[in-house]
Amino acid sequence: MAITLRFSKGHGTGNDFVLIADPEGQLELTPERVRALCNRHFGIGADGVIRAVRSANLADGAAALAEDPAAEWFMDYYNADGSVAEMCGNGIRVYAEFLTRSRLALLPPGDTLPIGTRAGVRDVQRSTLGYQVDMGRWQLEGGEPLVNARELRVARPGLGVNVGNPHVVVALSDDAELDALDLSYVPVLDPEPVDGANVEFVVPGDPLVKDGIGRIRMRVHERGVGETLSCGTGTVAAALATRHWAGERAPSDWRVIVAGGEVTVRMFPAEDGEHVALNGPAELVFDGELTLA
Numbered sequence: 001m002a003i004t005l006r007f008s009k010g011h012g013t014g015n016d017f018v019l020i021a022d023p024e025g026q027l028e029l030t031p032e033r034v035r036a037l038c039n040r041h042f043g044i045g046a047d048g049v050i051r052a053v054r055s056a057n058l059a060d061g062a063a064a065l066a067e068d069p070a071a072e073w074f075m076d077y078y079n080a081d082g083s084v085a086e087m088c089g090n091g092i093r094v095y096a097e098f099l100t101r102s103r104l105a106l107l108p109p110g111d112t113l114p115i116g117t118r119a120g121v122r123d124v125q126r127s128t129l130g131y132q133v134d135m136g137r138w139q140l141e142g143g144e145p146l147v148n149a150r151e152l153r154v155a156r157p158g159l160g161v162n163v164g165n166p167h168v169v170v171a172l173s174d175d176a177e178l179d180a181l182d183l184s185y186v187p188v189l190d191p192e193p194v195d196g197a198n199v200e201f202v203v204p205g206d207p208l209v210k211d212g213i214g215r216i217r218m219r220v221h222e223r224g225v226g227e228t229l230s231c232g233t234g235t236v237a238a239a240l241a242t243r244h245w246a247g248e249r250a251p252s253d254w255r256v257i258v259a260g261g262e263v264t265v266r267m268f269p270a271e272d273g274e275h276v277a278l279n280g281p282a283e284l285v286f287d288g289e290l291t292l293a
C-alpha cells in the first residue's frame with residue numbers, strides 16, 4: 001500500500017541524505033523504497049536514507065540502550081543501493097541537526113546527545129563548525145589488500161581501517177594522480193573484504209603538517225553508493241591511516257579536504273583507549289512530502 005510521508009533533505013560536506021521521522025518504527029523501509037528515494041532522476045536523490053526511530057522500537061536499538069540507556073534515538077542508516085551500514089560520520093551530524101530542529105531531541109551548547117548506531121552509541125556535541133562526534137575506538141585491520149582503480153597505472157597497497165564500518169585507505173603521490181582517478185568504476189580490492197569496504201584515496205598536503213595540524217586531500221568510493229563528495233567515517237579512516245604511515249611524530253589533529261568541503265579529525269585519549277573525533281558542518285536544505293509505493 002502506498003504511504004505519504006514528510007521528509008527532510010540534508011547534507012554534510014555534500015554527502016547527502018533523505019531523513020524521515022518514524023519514532024515508533026512503523027515504516028517498512030525496504031531496499032526498493034530506499035533505492036527509489038535515492039534515485040537522482042526518478043526520486044529525491046541522495047547518497048543514503050536516515051530513519052529517525054526510537055531505540056526502543058527496533059531490534060538493533062536494544063544493544064544501543066544496553067550500552068547507554070540515554071541513547072533514546074537510533075540512526076537507522078541505509079546506503080543508496082538499499083544496503084544497511086553500521087555507521088555514517090556525515091550522516092550522524094545531519095541526523096543531530098534533524099532531531100534538534102524537529103524538536104525530537106534537545107542539544108544545548110555544551111551538552112552531549114548520545115545516538116544509537118549499528119556500530120555502537122556515538123556522542124554528539126555542537127561545535128563551531130556544526131557538530132562534533134566522538135567516533136569511539138577504531139582498529140587497523142591486518143593485511144594490505146592491493147587496490148586498483150581506473151586511471152591508476154599500477155595497483156597500490158591499501159590499509160584496512162575499521163571505524164565502526166570498513167575502510168581501505170590508499171596513499172597516492174600527488175594531486176594530479178588523485179584528480180585523474182575515474183571513480184565511476186568500482187575500485188578492485190585483492191583480496192576483496194567479505195563485507196566490502198569504502199575506499200579512500202589520499203594525498204598529503206604540502207607540507208603534510210602545518211602549525212601542528214596534519215593536512216590531507218581525499219576522494220572516496222563508498223560501499224553501496226559510488227563516488228561521493230565526502231564520507232565522514234572515510235575522513236577519519238584516512239587521517240588514522242596517514243598518521244600510521246607518518247610515524248610517531250605525526251600530529252593528532254588533522255584537516256581533511258574532500259570534494260564537498262572540509263572536516264577536522266582529532267585523536268584523543270579516553271578511559272578505554274584512544275578515541276577519534278570528527279568535526280564538521282551539517283545542513284538541512286529542504287523539506288517535503290513524498291509518496292512511497
Ligand SMILES: N[C@@H](CCC[C@H](N)C(=O)O)C(=O)O
Nearest residue numbers: 085088089090165231232233
Ligand atoms: N557517507 C558515510 C558512510 C556511509 C556508509 C558507507 N557507505 C558504508 O557502507 O559503510 C559517512 O559519512 O561516514
